[in-house]
Amino acid sequence: MRLAPDSSLNIVPELEPEHAEVIRATLPLVAANIDQITPLFYRKMFTAHPELLRDRFNRGNQHDGAQQKALAASIATFATHLVDPSLPHPRELLARIGHKHASLGVTEPEYRIVHEHLFAAIVEVLGADVVTAEIAAAWDRVYWLMATTLIDFERELYDAAGIEPGDVFRATRVVRRVDDPSGVATFVVESTDPARPLPGFLPGQYISVGVTLSDGARQLRQYSLVNRGGDGRLAFTVRKVLAAQDAPAGEVSNWLHDSLGVGDALEITLPFGDLTIDTEATAPVVLISAGIGVTPMAGILEYLAAETPARRTVILHADRSTTAHPLRETVADLATRLADVYSRAWYEADGHGLMDLSQVEFPEDADYYLCGGTGFLQNIRAQLMSAGIPSDRVHFELFAPNDWLMDAEPQPALA
Numbered sequence: 223m224r225l226a227p228d229s230s231l232n233i234v235p236e237l238e239p240e241h242a243e244v245i246r247a248t249l250p251l252v253a254a255n256i257d258q259i260t261p262l263f264y265r266k267m268f269t270a271h272p273e274l275l276r277d278r279f280n281r282g283n284q285h286d287g288a289q290q291k292a293l294a295a296s297i298a299t300f301a302t303h304l305v306d307p308s309l310p311h312p313r314e315l316l317a318r319i320g321h322k323h324a325s326l327g328v329t330e331p332e333y334r335i336v337h338e339h340l341f342a343a344i345v346e347v348l349g350a351d352v353v354t355a356e357i358a359a360a361w362d363r364v365y366w367l368m369a370t371t372l373i374d375f376e377r378e379l380y381d382a383a384g385i386e387p388g389d390v391f392r393a394t395r396v397v398r399r400v401d402d403p404s405g406v407a408t409f410v411v412e413s414t415d416p417a418r419p420l421p422g423f424l425p426g427q428y429i430s431v432g433v434t435l436s437d438g439a440r441q442l443r444q445y446s447l448v449n450r451g452g453d454g455r456l457a458f459t460v461r462k463v464l465a466a467q468d469a470p471a472g473e474v475s476n477w478l479h480d481s482l483g484v485g486d487a488l489e490i491t492l493p494f495g496d497l498t499i500d501t502e503a504t505a506p507v508v509l510i511s512a513g514i515g516v517t518p519m520a521g522i523l524e525y526l527a528a529e530t531p532a533r534r535t536v537i538l539h540a541d542r543s544t545t546a547h548p549l550r551e552t553v554a555d556l557a558t559r560l561a562d563v564y565s566r567a568w569y570e571a572d573g574h575g576l577m578d579l580s581q582v583e584f585p586e587d588a589d590y591y592l593c594g595g596t597g598f599l600q601n602i603r604a605q606l607m608s609a610g611i612p613s614d615r616v617h618f619e620l621f622a623p624n625d626w627l628m629d630a631e632p633q634p635a636l637a
Contacts, residue, residue, distance in 0.1 A: 230374035231313040235367040237304040244360035246305045255347050256294040263343035271335060276439040278326065300368045317496045320375040325430045325494040326442055327388040328376065333369040383492055390491040396484050406548045407479055408448060410457040411488055419454035423447055423493035425525035426518045429456060432489035433474045443474040446517035447493060450524040461514045461548060497591060497619040506534035506585035510602055512594030513541060518619065519593065520549050527559035534585050537565040540577040544569055579605040592618040
């Protein structure tokens with residue numbers, strides 16, 4: 223993540239000493255009850271504003287509790303930093319949230335809705351006798367310091383895109399569909415208004431796709447862009463998400479696979495996302511992915527092959543099998559267009575075992591880009607740390623709202 227020198231995320235907010243003392247004393251209490259607070263908050267908010275669950279929030283994430291945990295983690299992380307500034311600043315977490323919010327068209331009034339129902343849930347769970355005026359004021363201050371930081375950052379993103387806050391949705395038409403042997407599908411779209419073509423984007427960014435389902439809900443999902451961009455067209459790849467024992471089927475991914483074809487209309491948003499390569503740099507690039515996490519890497523490779531083919535590139539991927547590897551042929555073709563490239567894949571079902579970075583010779587001073595499931599990222603980050611790779615050289619993205627898991631115990635490097 224690279225921020226402009228004057229980005230709002232580079233400004234460290236300060237918590238008044240009297241509030242810091244209260245937060246320090248009550249953090250354990252709030253943390254111990256956060257699993258009760260956040261579900262209650264969402265129930266209250268969706269009861270008062272059912273349109274938010276229907277048209278804004280990911281219903282799948284609500285079903286499995288991921289969104290609740292993400293909210294709890296972000297506020298706790300921010301509060302912890304405020305009372306102990308010596309800890310790493312959560313700017314990467316905030317940047318990830320800010321880009322996601324911009325991709326969904328979030329604006330300042332929605333932060334007030336969250337505030338109202340979040341604090342009502344805190345009081346209900348902890349009790350009005352516990353949440354004194356002093357405690358309420360301190361946590362209110364923490365919330366608005368975080369909210370204001372995000373609002374300012376999101377305004378910067380909207381300004382950079384040349385749009386008014388929230389004006390991110392665009393009407394498009396599918397001009398091409400490509401079904402990959404692995405089972406994923408790539409959709410290429412362009413604006414329905416020739417006078418208003420879709421913009422370019424940074425390699426590694428994503429768009430939100432809006433789909434109106436059979437029950438009338440308009441659900442939004444984010445998908446990485448896999449093309450180079452600049453020609454008025456955006457391409458994104460979707461893996462169909464099947465129902466599992468503990469999770470419902472992917473509403474949007476299934477609809478896109480089953481219903482969307484060439485000539486069909488589709489609502490998307492402008493591109494956002496902070497897992498982007500520095501296009502001005504010449505340092506080697508190491509791309510490490512698992513499963514559908516290959517999609518931002520494909521977009522990065524499209525850019526490298528077209529603009530800087532001499533840049534040293536290492537491509538590493540983990541998957542269940544060769545047949546499950548999304549965009550395998552596409553990535554292999556892009557690798558042939560690079561002058562200085564090393565590429566390797568680990569396929570668990572084919573007897574290759576799990577990704578083992580000790581088997582790879584990395585170029586010096588490289589930047590590392592990771593994308594995959596939580597367990598995979600935890601394991602790979604641990605391997606890179608053991609190899610002495612500086613943390614500021616490692617950039618990652620989860621296709622889920624649960625950054626809070628990234629500090630948990632490393633898991634096996636499965637796809």
